[in-house]
Amino acid sequence: MINLVYNEMLKIVRKKRLFIIAAIIAVLVGLFTYAQFKHVQEVQKRLGTNDWRTQLQQQIIDTQNRLNSSGISEEWRKFLQIRLQQQQYYLDHDINPSAPGAPTFMRMFVENSIELFVPLMVMVVVADLVSSEASGGTMKLLLTRPVKRWKILLSKYIAMVLSVSFIMLSLAVLSYLISGAVFGYGGWNLPLLTGFAVHGEELNTANVHMLPQWKYLLIELGLAWFVALVVGTLTFMLSVIMRSTAAVMGIMLAALISGAILSNMVSSWESAKYLFMVNLRLTDYISGTAPPIAGMTLGFSMAVLAVWGLAALIVSFFVFMTRDVY
Amino acid sequence: MKINSVKIITVLSILASGLWILGLGVMVQDQFFHQATPLPPKVATEAKTNDRTLHLVALGDSLTRGTGDETGKGYVGYLVDELRTKTKQPLQLTNLAIKGLRSAELVQQLRQPEVERQLKQADFVFMTIGGNDLFQGGEALRNLSFARIQQTKAMYLRNLETIFRTIRAVNPHAVVFYISLYNPFKQLNNGKTTSEIVRQWNYDSAEVAARYPNIIAVPTYDLFELHVNEYLYSDQFHPNKEGYKLIGERVASLITFTKGGEK
Numbered sequence: 071m072i073n074l075v076y077n078e079m080l081k082i083v084r085k086k087r088l089f090i091i092a093a094i095i096a097v098l099v100g101l102f103t104y105a106q107f108k109h110v111q112e113v114q115k116r117l118g119t120n121d122w123r124t125q126l127q128q129q130i131i132d133t134q135n136r137l138n139s140s141g142i143s144e145e146w147r148k149f150l151q152i153r154l155q156q157q158q159y160y161l162d163h164d165i166n167p168s169a170p171g172a173p174t175f176m177r178m179f180v181e182n183s184i185e186l187f188v189p190l191m192v193m194v195v196v197a198d199l200v201s202s203e204a205s206g207g208t209m210k211l212l213l214t215r216p217v218k219r220w221k222i223l224l225s226k227y228i229a230m231v232l233s234v235s236f237i238m239l240s241l242a243v244l245s246y247l248i249s250g251a252v253f254g255y256g257g258w259n260l261p262l263l264t265g266f267a268v269h270g271e272e273l274n275t276a277n278v279h280m281l282p283q284w285k286y287l288l289i290e291l292g293l294a295w296f297v298a299l300v301v302g303t304l305t306f307m308l309s310v311i312m313r314s315t316a317a318v319m320g321i322m323l324a325a326l327i328s329g330a331i332l333s334n335m336v337s338s339w340e341s342a343k344y345l346f347m348v349n350l351r352l353t354d355y356i357s358g359t360a361p362p363i364a365g366m367t368l369g370f371s372m373a374v375l376a377v378w379g380l381a382a383l384i385v386s387f388f389v390f391m392t393r394d395v396y
Numbered sequence: 397m398k399i400n401s402v403k404i405i406t407v408l409s410i411l412a413s414g415l416w417i418l419g420l421g422v423m424v425q426d427q428f429f430h431q432a433t434p435l436p437p438k439v440a441t442e443a444k445t446n447d448r449t450l451h452l453v454a455l456g457d458s459l460t461r462g463t464g465d466e467t468g469k470g471y472v473g474y475l476v477d478e479l480r481t482k483t484k485q486p487l488q489l490t491n492l493a494i495k496g497l498r499s500a501e502l503v504q505q506l507r508q509p510e511v512e513r514q515l516k517q518a519d520f521v522f523m524t525i526g527g528n529d530l531f532q533g534g535e536a537l538r539n540l541s542f543a544r545i546q547q548t549k550a551m552y553l554r555n556l557e558t559i560f561r562t563i564r565a566v567n568p569h570a571v572v573f574y575i576s577l578y579n580p581f582k583q584l585n586n587g588k589t590t591s592e593i594v595r596q597w598n599y600d601s602a603e604v605a606a607r608y609p610n611i612i613a614v615p616t617y618d619l620f621e622l623h624v625n626e627y628l629y630s631d632q633f634h635p636n637k638e639g640y641k642l643i644g645e646r647v648a649s650l651i652t653f654t655k656g657g658e659k
Contacts, residue, residue, distance in 0.1 A: 076406065083402045118449070118488035127510050131492050135461060138495040161510050162437045232409035239412035265430065279430060285422060292419020356427070368427055 074221060078229035082195060088233060091191045092240045096248060098187070102179065103249045110170065122166045130157050148271055152360045155273040156266060163263070165280075171257025172250035173283050177290060179245045181353045184294045186330055188241070189301040189350070193322050195233045196305040198315040199226055200390070205313050209395055223310070223390045227383075230306055234298045242291055258284040266358025273358070286356070293352040296372070300346065300379040301326070307382035310390050326350075333362040343370070346378040437509075451517045452476065452489045455502065459524040459575070459643075460493035464634030471575070471635075472522060474644030483653045490514050498528045499555035506562045515563060521572040522647065525559070526552055530577065530597060531633075540586060545593060553604055560608045572611040573647050576601055578620040580633045612650065616643055 082088065114120050117128060133154045137147060160167045168174055200223075203209040212222060246255070264286065265277035281289075301322070308318040329347020342348055343363045352375075354361065355368035454460045454472045462470020469477075476489055492511060494501075502525050505511055515521070529552045530545070563572055576598040581590045594617065602613035619642045620627055620635075627639030635643065 076402070079406045079409075080402050083405055088405065117490070118486060123510055124488075124490055124514065127492070127514065128490065131494060134494045232406060232413065235412040235416060236405060236409040238416060239408060264426070277430065281426065285426070288415075288419040289423040289426060290419075292416050292421075292423050295416035296420060356423075 071221065071225065074217065074225035075228045075232075078225050079232060082199075082229055082233055087195050088236060088240075091194060091237055092244065094191070095241050095244050099179065099245045099248045103175065103252050106175065106178075106249075107252050122169065123161065123164075126157055126161050126166075130154060130161070133157070149360050151271050152268055152273050152358075155275075156358055159266075159273070159275055159278070160263065165261050165263060167262065169257060169260050170253045171260070172246050172253055172255050173257045173287060174260070175249035175253055176242065176245045177283065177287055179249075180241070180287070180290045180294050181357065183241070184290075184297055184353050185333075185350045186326060188237070188294055188298050189322075189326050191237050191241075192234055192298045192302045193305050193319060195237070196230050196302045197309055197318045197322065199230060199306060200309040201313055201315045201318055204395075205315065213395055219391050220387060223387060227303075227306060227386075230302050231299065234302050235295065238291060238295045238298060241294075258282070262286045264356050264358070268358070268360045270364070289356060290353045293356070297350050297352055297375065300375045301350075303379045303382045303386075304346070307386040307389075310386040339363075340365075344374060346375055349374045449486045449488050450479075450483070450519050451514075452479075452487060452520050452522070453514055453518040453570075454489065454491040454493055454522045455505075456493045456522075456524040457497040457528055458493070458495040458634060459527060460491065460522065461495050462640065463495055464629030464631065465637050465640045467637060469640065471640045471643035471647065474641050475522070475648050478644060478648035479651060482648075482651075485653075493524075496528055497525065499525050499552050499559065503555050503558050503562070506559060506566075512566055515566045515570070518567055518570045520651065521563060521567075521570050522575065523559075523572065524575045525556070526597065526601065527577055529555075530594070531580075540589060540593075549597060549600065553600055556601060556604050557607075560604065560611055564608050564611075570610070571651075572605075572608075573614050573650065574601070574605050574611060575614045575616060575643065575647065578616045578624075578635075580620070580624065580628055582621070582624045614647055614650065616646070619643065619646065 113125060117125060119125075133150050136142065137150055137154070142150075157167075168178075203212060213219065215222075260283045261280045262283055263278050264281055265275075265279050267274040267277060304325075305318060305322050308321055309315070312318055325347050329345070329350060332342060332345070333348045333351065340363060343366050348362055349366070349371040351359075351362075352368065352371055355371070361367075361371075452472075458464075460470060460472055462468055462473060465473075467473070472489065472491055472493075476487060479487060492505070492514065494505070497505070502523075506515070529548055532548075560572070560574075563570070577594050579587070579591045579594040581587060584590070598613070598615065598617060605611045605613040620639065627635055627642065629636040629639075
């Protein structure tokens with residue numbers, strides 16, 4: 071079994087995809103680091119100070135002004151209201167939610183890439199894991215070995231899990247190293263708040279507690295890994311079912327992008343919360359942003375994702391073991 | 397060589413998997429099984445910084461916010477521009493104004509610890525308040541009731557008193573410029589009556605301001621008297637860019653710098 075997994079890893083590494091992904095991450099992180107750096111400079115220039123309390127207070131006032139202007143949508147108003155209460159809570163407890171530093175940048179990068187960027191990178195590796203064997207004709211060679219079919223698929227699945235872990239690792243390491251060059255490498259022990267619960271337009275702070283940033287990051291990366299794993303499993307299933315890698319990519323892309331669009335407009339369509347793609351933003355529950363549909367919680371979203379992932383896993387094994395290969 | 401890199405990546409991936417599973421474990425423990433211990437609010441205790449920066453704080457309603465000025469500067473923006481030409485000292489402006497704010501809400505806002513901290517640092521405070529109390533978004537004009545306006549004014553003056561008292565208690569030294577009202581409805585049918593109400597309102601407010609040291613009531617009524625429509629934004633209520641410039645210049649002219657520093 072170990073040899074089989076090793077063999078699959080060898081195939082993945084030989085395709086050089088992992089290096090391409092690392093390069094893409096490096097370029098994007100560089101880009102975002104520069105953008106963030108510019109932003110910090112601009113704010114500092116506008117307010118004439120780098121005191122974060124003044125900056126946060128100014129953000130709160132700006133939000134209040136936006137809330138008072140007519141013609142903003144109900145959803146946006148709710149989102150702003152929640153964020154306002156959260157910012158005020160941070161301010162009242164004298165905690166800076168965005169102290170500069172590489173770990174803060176990492177946290178923001180993970181929060182913003184969990185929905186689309188990480189799944190995309192996972193797809194690049196996983197989409198042709200099985201389908202390329204089918205379209206390339208190597209499937210027959212693989213199946214003529216005296217190894218059970220489920221073992222072959224399992225080895226591929228384990229290799230998939232390992233590459234997902236590797237992608238998350240390179241994301242974490244690269245974003246830390248590159249952004250640290252600008253923002254400094256410190257800040258692992260900064261306190262952050264978690265445990266906000268959203269009830270309608272109110273923010274429940276009864277369960278709020280402090281976490282050091284390293285723990286917070288570990289939690290967020292774990293969640294991002296979980297999301298990547300579910301998306302990877304779904305892609306894996308499509309890759310088993312279909313011979314064409316392009317079709318696999320197309321379907322997954324459509325699903326992911328529709329998820330990004332849907333989360334902005336599904337608040338009135340309640341049953342949409344059972345779709346996997348509106349549940350991808352798990353890190354939002356940690357930071358305390360209002361979910362796209364009222365009533366969604368961390369446990370709920372993880373359960374939905376887990377069910378989708380398990381179903382995909384069962385389907386892929388079933389299809390792979392019963393299919394005729396010719 | 398190839399074999400080695402595969403081995404390294406595989407081992408790294410296995411270690412990373414362990415790390416991410418640990419992350420999920422920490423998450424479950426932290427998010428689902430956490431004993432709630434409410435956090436007490438903590439206030440930043442920081443003495444006034446002794447740098448050379450001149451701290452300006454703006455408080456109040458849409459006028460201070462700059463509603464109606466397409467550049468978004470408002471009179472505070474033009475005022476700061478003007479001050480920059482007068483002094484080389486670095487200026488730091490904190491604009492805490494909120495559209496539609498009434499005097500009672502400003503009293504509330506001043507209780508926030510961070511707002512208090514900002515005030516404590518301030519060298520100059522600029523504020524407009526009362527427009528929304530008096531005009532109530534134009535509602536009060538449709539049925540001008542003398543009794544009701546008296547009642548509103550009495551309440552407003554009490555709030556104003558509290559506002560000034562709070563500012564003085566927090567910061568005894570800052571110079572406060574209280575910018576009083578103009579009459580945007582001068583050209584309307586009952587312009588004479590509304591003008592009278594605004595004048596009386598301003599007079600009473602100035603009386604309150606006079607009870608405190610270094611609180612200066614700055615009139616704007618006269619600025620808009622002759623050409624009110626040229627200085628109003630299309631909503632016929634807020635000043636436009638030109639109107640804001642006039643107010644900004646007037647306040648700026650009250651601040652002079654000597655070699656020693658402010659005032």
